[in-house]
Amino acid sequence: MDQSIAITSGSTAAIQTASWHDLTPIRELERLCFPQDAWPWLDMLGVLTLPSMVSLKAVEGDKITGFVAADIKRRRRFAWIATICVHPKNRGQGIGTALLNNCEDKLTVPRVRLSVRASNSTAIKLYSHSGYVQTDIWKRYYRGGEDAVVMEKNIN
Numbered sequence: 001m002d003q004s005i006a007i008t009s010g011s012t013a014a015i016q017t018a019s020w021h022d023l024t025p026i027r028e029l030e031r032l033c034f035p036q037d038a039w040p041w042l043d044m045l046g047v048l049t050l051p052s053m054v055s056l057k058a059v060e061g062d063k064i065t066g067f068v069a070a071d072i073k074r075r076r077r078f079a080w081i082a083t084i085c086v087h088p089k090n091r092g093q094g095i096g097t098a099l100l101n102n103c104e105d106k107l108t109v110p111r112v113r114l115s116v117r118a119s120n121s122t123a124i125k126l127y128s129h130s131g132y133v134q135t136d137i138w139k140r141y142y143r144g145g146e147d148a149v150v151m152e153k154n155i156n
């Protein structure tokens with residue numbers, strides 16, 4: 001496991017590499033954070049085990065309070081943020097920003113992309129403040145017919 005990285009803001013969380021050992025608590029967190037879009041068991045196992053994935057967890061005591069995963073598309077020279085979430089009780093303390101920043105630091109490609117529900121203003125604010133800009137809209141991309149906002153950031 002990587003060394004813990006302490007978050008310098010109001011939170012006492014540490015950022016660590018996630019593994020398949022974390023599958024159950026991370027699935028619980030995902031289901032809580034994404035009532036409509038939580039990943040199936042097998043997909044999440046892939047996120048936590050495939051070599052192209054960078055998966056980080058925020059840990060406070062023995063509790064996982066946040067999670068981020070990115071898929072490195074090396075041949076296409078970008079990475080895709082597959083998911084990012086923070087437990088509702090731990091939001092607004094900088095954990096989401098710290099997860100995103102630490103994840104970007106581990107990506108060995110020039111650009112990062114992601115998609116987000118158009119109504120998810122909190123996440124869009126997080127991404128905008130972290131330097132992501134909107135590059136596209138995918139009409140009716142999400143379950144329920146909501147549009148996706150596609151965002152991108154140059155990192156290397």
Ligand SMILES: CC(C)(COP(=O)(O)OP(=O)(O)OC[C@H]1O[C@@H](n2cnc3c(N)ncnc32)[C@H](O)[C@@H]1OP(=O)(O)O)[C@@H](O)C(=O)NCCC(=O)NCCS
Nearest residue numbers: 033084085086091092093094095096097116122123126129
């Ligand atoms: C999006 C999410 C990961 C942010 O996590 P977080 O730990 O609260 O994020 P941070 O504390 O680092 O805050 C990031 C920015 O969002 C803002 N923010 C956080 N909570 C907010 C809230 N409830 N309402 C409005 N803005 C909020 C903060 O003000 C901060 O902006 P700043 O740079 O001006 O301070 C979290 O809200 C979450 O898990 N949401 C549900 C899952 C989700 O939508 N994921 C994104 C899918 S694309």
